[in-house]
Amino acid sequence: MSLPTGIILAGGQARRMGGGDKGLLAIGDRTMLDHVIERLAPQVAELALNANGDETRFAEFGLPVLADPVAGYAGPLAGVLAGLDWASGREVANIVTAAADTPFLPTDLVTRLLDAAVDQGRQIAIASTATGLHPTFGLWPVALRDDLRTALSAGVRKVVDWTDRHGVARAEFPVGEFDPFFNVNTPEDLDRAQGLLGSA
Numbered sequence: 001m002s003l004p005t006g007i008i009l010a011g012g013q014a015r016r017m018g019g020g021d022k023g024l025l026a027i028g029d030r031t032m033l034d035h036v037i038e039r040l041a042p043q044v045a046e047l048a049l050n051a052n053g054d055e056t057r058f059a060e061f062g063l064p065v066l067a068d069p070v071a072g073y074a075g076p077l078a079g080v081l082a083g084l085d086w087a088s089g090r091e092v093a094n095i096v097t098a099a100a101d102t103p104f105l106p107t108d109l110v111t112r113l114l115d116a117a118v119d120q121g122r123q124i125a126i127a128s129t130a131t132g133l134h135p136t137f138g139l140w141p142v143a144l145r146d147d148l149r150t151a152l153s154a155g156v157r158k159v160v161d162w163t164d165r166h167g168v169a170r171a172e173f174p175v176g177e178f179d180p181f182f183n184v185n186t187p188e189d190l191d192r193a194q195g196l197l198g199s200a
Helices: 032-043 055-061 076-087 109-120 142-153 159-163 187-196
Strands: 005-009 047-050 094-099 124-129 132-141 168-172
Touching: 005 032, 005 076, 032 047, 032 055, 032 094, 032 109, 047 076, 076 094, 076 132, 076 142, 076 159, 094 109, 109 124, 109 132, 109 168, 124 159, 132 142, 132 159, 132 168, 142 159
Parallel strands: 005 047, 005 094, 124 168
Antiparallel strands: 094 132, 124 132
16 A cells, blocks of 8 residues: 655644744754654655645745635635545545644554554544544545535535545554644643653
């Protein structure tokens, strides 16, 4: 089985951080996006970034930047669709998404998602821990992109509202000292991420 394409979701509005791009905030001597790329890139065939607005602000990363194909802020499903549209011309069956504000994401994310999909007989797989589902970390089949486009056009915004129509495999991840899907939403979270950097 060929590796999926990786899509980093960075299209959020970061309201609790006062706006801007959370992925460009520094943790240690590198940006949060650098940490995400370092962990996700070895797991996928290639990477792209879902973000809106002036794409030149991400030029240093050397990744294709994919804007939401849906007008207005439509949430993470719009980023998933952007990734599916991009991957549709690249002869891959699936994409895997990861959020740009999760600097400690699992280094076995893709393997566990693929295994869960096969073992549970589902096309879609989503990461799960004891704290619940993490729907921005998922395996998404390119074959469902038109179905997703139709759902978004009909006003669907919550990930689970769409995935529940198709059935979802849960890829379970252990929680050690902290949840590997810990995401930076507030200045306090950023401080915590700085403290976790040495132990992640």
